[in-house]
Amino acid sequence: MAKRFKEKYPNGTVEFNQHPGDKYNELMNTRLAAGEADDVLFNMNMTAYAKAGYLMDLSSQPWIARMNDSAKTAAQFEGKTYGAFLEVNTFGVFYNKKIFEEQQLVPPTTWDEFLSLNEKLKAQKITPIVEGFKDIWTLQAAYIPIAISTYFGTNPNFERDVYDGKASVNGPEVTGALTQFAELADKGYFNKNSLSIGNDQALQDFIDGKAAMHMMGSWTPGVIDGKTQNFPLGFFIIPAKDGNTVMSAGTDKGLSINAATEHPEEAIALVQLMLEPDMLELYGKDNALSAFNDVNPVFANPAMSEIQAALQAHPGHRNPGDYFPPSVQDALNTALTKILAGGGVGDSAAELAKLYEKDKSKVNF
């Protein structure tokens, strides 16, 4: 990419500034606050940064029209667009087709069917679902596929309604999703060591056939292809308990421009170049669903096609919790670990509702 930029703009130079995982956000916050951030920013806080005035308004850029709806919404704050998202991702259940065939199981069409197939696997002494919850973020990979339908299956505007005071975090949506999650945990459908292993090991156990299912994001087929060949991978989504089955459509890899950049024209040109269809096709090859309507990356793994088919067949919605303050999302994870440790749902939703009220100012609609 840097090479191509140089070909087009011989006077410009692209410098990459990479920072390790955990501290990326903290570091970017500090550098933005100090006015020392880079020109073009990969970031996952687009609306919060836009609200704070750190991002350039890109509403007039031609590439916006090429983005799909969830990416368009996610890049907007108060009617203006502040960047692009390169990928969309979704969450669901990856399953081992060989184990399913041996046990004569098929992907479920109702929540109860999902429970009973777990029960059958457990009765055969096969771990139904393997997860690596020690990594914390992985809790969401198992929660999102359930919560997406429970939150939005009957009311697509659930989070907006909470914001407007027409619905509550301590209502049937969140309580329902927590209760469904607890059903899986309490019946022993997750691996017994789920709280003490991370995602790497959970995925390896899934690849090794130690469990029949692994709830994770849509990048998983690409990761599995990097570790093994010809794994019999299938994908399905968890059917709603009540209401419509909804699929999560998260946006990932946000790209924005620093409002304080000294090179606005170059930055805009670079972003344009990065978003050209052939660049994005190369970027998404084998592992990422594109957030651009005119980009169709090639996927070696057939499970990716199953994911795409599911996305076309079901209504999509941004990830549950995208419009909750960070404190509520953190407390939700805490509630999930408590459920996994046998502590039950209890009054978790009431606690979340209190935090929501306290930190409501951090919700960016």
Add this chain to the structure above:
Amino acid sequence: MRSSRSFYRLKVFFVLPALLLYGIFTLYPFLGSLLYSFTNWDGLQSPDYVGLANYRALFHDKAIMQAAKNTLYVLAVMVLIGNPLSLTLALLLNLPLRSRGLLRTLFFLPALMSLMVISISWGFILQYDGLLNAVLTLFGFENGIQDWLGTMDYALPAVILILLWQGTGFGAVIYLAGLQSVPRELQESAQIDGATGLQRIYHITIPLIMPFITINTFLGIAGSLKLFDVPFVLTNGGPGTATTTLGLLIYKYAFVHESYGYATAAGMLFMILIAVITFLQLSITRRREVEM
């Protein structure tokens, strides 16, 4: 006269660099924090003054209460069990054993390791497919196996066990230094007067090593109150809030919840709590110190 004044100036001159560093890296951030604790700063947008709202909210914060409970539980165990354990170990290591040099080294070894390394290693031992469960299975206790760090009832005791394992040897070394300062004549004359071993420990050794009890209790209290790293690495405060300490919760308020103002206010109250507890402890144990 002149020379004493210029000597004073010289002294000031030498203190200046340290004072400057202290001012920049301790005093200024501290005063800054005090100001931020009265704001709703979120780390991104410029802070607004909110008066005492943060402090008022803290007193109704259930999560803070739970974390305080966990922290005080750790403190109680460390002071009431850890401290006597260190003293007992020191008394044993003070016996004229041939292997005592080796034993002292072995018991002190954990204190030399970084808490990060210790946390990760113990994680491997205590996890569901870990060493402890393997040993239990080997001896036929399959029913007793647990995800020790993933169970509400066992997670905090497991964290405390690690702290005891790491801290007991260190405390013992401090006590050993104390024990060696107890004059042998006192012990011998007591022995001639017919005092038993326990009587000598209670009436001679303990009063004389009181300053060492003071310092070990102080270190134990301060260490437990600021406990952060072990639960951060091992359990991230979970499962639920079972191992969330005050230090960890304040960290989360700032860097996860992005409520920097609120977290700073919590930090301020926490500092006052530490000051009060350690002041009480020092005034109690100091009173029992005896002059030789």
